[in-house]
Amino acid sequence: MEVDKGKGEAEETRKVAEADRDTVTLKSSDGKLFEVSKEAAARLSTVLAGMIAGGSIDDNGTDLKQIGSEALENVVDYCNKHANSIPSAALISSSISFNTAPFKEPEEWERKFVDRLSHDALFDLVEAANFLGMERLLDVTCHKISEMMKGKSPDQIREVFNIKNDYTKEELEEIRQELAWAFYDD
Amino acid sequence: MAPHRLRKKPPSPDATATPAPAVASYPLLSLPPEVVNEILTRLSLRDAVRTSALSRAWRRRWESLPSLDIDIGYGKQALWTVDCVLSRCSGRVRRFHTCLDELSARRLDDWLLVLSRRGGVEDLDLRPDQPYKFLSLHSTIFSWRRLISIDLFACHIPPLPQDFVGFPDLKVLSLGKVKLQRNGEYQLQEIIETSPLLEKLTLSELYIGEDGDDFIEWEIKAPNLRYITICSNIDYGWNFAELPCLHSAVIDLWEYVGHRDFAKFLAGLVQARKLNLCMYYAPANAALPKVNGIKILETLPCTFQNLKLLKLFMHFCELAPIFSLFCFLKSAPNLVKLKIKILKMTGINWLPNEMSFMKLMLSKARLLHTLSISHAYDCSVSHVGPLHELVTYGRASAQAQILFQDCVLLVIYTIPSRKIKVTTTRPDDTIEQNTMGISDLGPELLDLILARLPLRDAARASVLSVAWCRSWRHLSDLNFTSPCAAVCDREAIDGVLLHHAGPVRSVR
Numbered sequence: 001m002e003v004d005k006g007k008g009e010a011e012e013t014r015k016v017a018e019a020d021r022d023t024v025t026l027k028s029s030d031g032k033l034f035e036v037s038k039e040a041a042a043r044l045s046t047v048l049a050g051m052i053a054g055g056s057i058d059d060n061g062t063d064l065k066q067i068g069s070e071a072l073e074n075v076v077d078y079c080n081k082h083a084n085s086i087p088s089a090a091l092i093s094s095s096i097s098f099n100t101a102p103f104k105e106p107e108e109w110e111r112k113f114v115d116r117l118s119h120d121a122l123f124d125l126v127e128a129a130n131f132l133g134m135e136r137l138l139d140v141t142c143h144k145i146s147e148m149m150k151g152k153s154p155d156q157i158r159e160v161f162n163i164k165n166d167y168t169k170e171e172l173e174e175i176r177q178e179l180a181w182a183f184y185d186d
Numbered sequence: 187m188a189p190h191r192l193r194k195k196p197p198s199p200d201a202t203a204t205p206a207p208a209v210a211s212y213p214l215l216s217l218p219p220e221v222v223n224e225i226l227t228r229l230s231l232r233d234a235v236r237t238s239a240l241s242r243a244w245r246r247r248w249e250s251l252p253s254l255d256i257d258i259g260y261g262k263q264a265l266w267t268v269d270c271v272l273s274r275c276s277g278r279v280r281r282f283h284t285c286l287d288e289l290s291a292r293r294l295d296d297w298l299l300v301l302s303r304r305g306g307v308e309d310l311d312l313r314p315d316q317p318y319k320f321l322s323l324h325s326t327i328f329s330w331r332r333l334i335s336i337d338l339f340a341c342h343i344p345p346l347p348q349d350f351v352g353f354p355d356l357k358v359l360s361l362g363k364v365k366l367q368r369n370g371e372y373q374l375q376e377i378i379e380t381s382p383l384l385e386k387l388t389l390s391e392l393y394i395g396e397d398g399d400d401f402i403e404w405e406i407k408a409p410n411l412r413y414i415t416i417c418s419n420i421d422y423g424w425n426f427a428e429l430p431c432l433h434s435a436v437i438d439l440w441e442y443v444g445h446r447d448f449a450k451f452l453a454g455l456v457q458a459r460k461l462n463l464c465m466y467y468a469p470a471n472a473a474l475p476k477v478n479g480i481k482i483l484e485t486l487p488c489t490f491q492n493l494k495l496l497k498l499f500m501h502f503c504e505l506a507p508i509f510s511l512f513c514f515l516k517s518a519p520n521l522v523k524l525k526i527k528i529l530k531m532t533g534i535n536w537l538p539n540e541m542s543f544m545k546l547m548l549s550k551a552r553l554l555h556t557l558s559i560s561h562a563y564d565c566s567v568s569h570v571g572p573l574h575e576l577v578t579y580g581r582a583s584a585q586a587q588i589l590f591q592d593c594v595l596l597v598i599y600t601i602p603s604r605k606i607k608v609t610t611t612r613p614d615d616t617i618e619q620n621t622m623g624i625s626d627l628g629p630e631l632l633d634l635i636l637a638r639l640p641l642r643d644a645a646r647a648s649v650l651s652v653a654w655c656r657s658w659r660h661l662s663d664l665n666f667t668s669p670c671a672a673v674c675d676r677e678a679i680d681g682v683l684l685h686h687a688g689p690v691r692s693v694r
Contacts, residue, residue, distance in 0.1 A: 154236060167239075
């Protein structure tokens with residue numbers, strides 16, 4: 001949710017009320033403001049939690065110079081959706097699961113959330129999640145990118161991620177020989 | 187997490203005017219290194235290693251991963267893979283799942299020592315490739331304090347080192363066909379006792395070196411244990427002590443704690459909600475009364491308050507197990523209150539006592555939903571007469587139906603309307619054409635249908651859907667003689683028995 005900056009008369013009252021507000025205002029690199037629930041921000045982002053606890057939240061919008069407005073909008077959107085989502089049965093029962101896998105599967109809504117993003121928006125979001133110390137969002141975005149690589153041939157991955165093949169034919173053959181066990185059925 | 191420096195996004199000429207391109211406009215490797223690590227560690231080892239063919243910048247990228255999972259299945263070249271990965275990547279190995287052929291088995295000690303220098307692994311799964319020869323395990327694994335899960339099959343377990351302090355994080359311990367040295371009972375006891383978080387314990391067909399002397403009685407003491415499975419044809423003197431969190435137990439002992447107090451043995455499982463007991467062999471106890479020379483279990487020293495589900499595999503032709511059943515029912519008040527909804531009787535020969543029991547159930551079980559009956563494979567008596575007798579017999583439950591199955595027919599008798607519905611299904615047709623409806627049949631019916639399939643097809647049905655996933659593992663008949671004979675050598679049978687959870691009634 002985007003709010004207009006600095007409506008003259010409201011400015012003073014807003015500053016007073018800021019301390020008790022249950023939202024924080026974040027400012028993207030291109031100067032747009034976003035509001036997000038203080039509780040969700042503190043719960044989902046270690047960096048924002050630290051800033052809130054340390055009192056370094058700016059009433060007029062905390063500068064996040066490293067995050068563009070599109071990515072910040074997605075971050076805020078994710079926080080809001082997360083606050084409203086009901087943990088699935090799978091997650092609740094995971095306390096008795098013996099799965100030693102370090103990564104939790106994304107939930108359905110999280111899958112949809114990242115599926116609709118363009119590649120660039122996904123990359124921006126994964127960086128923003130990393131920057132803000134948002135473990136779960138980082139998990140979900142990294143999962144999505146790894147899904148785009150799983151079981152693909154090098155050619156397919158190059159195409160998806162726009163990677164230029166700068167190997168000579170001989171070099172490539174050498175790699176295939178060295179790591180034959182990983183390439184044997186290509 | 188501290189804020190990380192962000193990559194400068196390459197300037198895009200007019201970001202607002204053009205829609206986001208479908209293909210990434212900036213490189214994956216320009217993401218912060220820790221993010222690239224996060225992405226690569228989510229790939230399989232093979233996929234991660236294959237990124238080296240993408241471009242020069244990627245060539246050695248995977249080698250700097252801080253942690254990786256090594257997962258090598260049957261018939262794969264463990265030797266090259268593990269040697270290559272351990273020598274190129276110095277990261278921590280989180281998971282080491284390896285199936286070792288003879289050549290790789292000779293390198294196992296070296297690998298385990300390398301892993302030890304990196305602090306051990308969290309998840310260890312070792313088994314020999316087929317045809318299997320027992321693996322010798324280096325005792326260095328006992329120093330791996332990070333272990334969460336241990337799954338060993340066909341391994342020689344070395345004695346515990348003097349300085350063994352336990353596995354503080356261990357949740358799963360699964361030992362199948364492993365060999366322990368003399369007094370290995372004490373070793374097991376110590377491992378279990380020093381793993382306070384242990385939730386799941388499987389001990390299947392252990393061999394413990396004989397010392398010819400005393401019979402060792404020992405205790406499984408695990409305050410957080412929820413699932414326990416013990417399958418053995420030898421009584422290794424196990425006892426249960428203090429299992430306050432026990433949820434379910436599968437106990438399949440061939441030589442049923444022969445010379446010990448069976449009732450006391452069972453009492454250790456008193457917290458269980460689900461109990462799966464194989465009682466083919468009459469429990470023997472010198473202190474119990476005897477009928478025709480067989481000792482009878484009359485009372486249990488405790489009440490199974492939590493028991494909701496009891497599965498018994500037993501002969502109905504002998505008095506001892508029948509008495510044991512009644513003894514159990516008397517000691518499980520909540521089970522009795524729950525009533526019997528589904529009664530499954532396999533291996534039926536239409537003997538008078540079997541008929542009496544089924545009639546008793548029909549006339550008394552008010553919530554009975556299904557009585558499913560299947561023939562003993564060598565049953566020579568026609569089902570027509572006895573079934574008619576059952577169908578027309580007075581019953582306490584209005585919705586009770588009788589399901590009968592012999593080798594060709596799946597017959598459903600619905601009692602209330604006295605209408606007899608006969609469905610003839612060839613199992614193959616069922617699977618291919620009626621996938622939609624068949625999963626709705628419920629586990630009992632799925633079992634019945636699966637039991638008719640060759641073992642290979644039954645196992646393969648597990649890919650159909652979640653409902654099918656584990657069904658075959660509980661089949662009570664394992665038929666190895668069907669069309670899969672070509673692949674069913676001794677090792678395949680081992681594989682099946684390893685994954686098969688329930689007691690086995692017949693093996694052909």
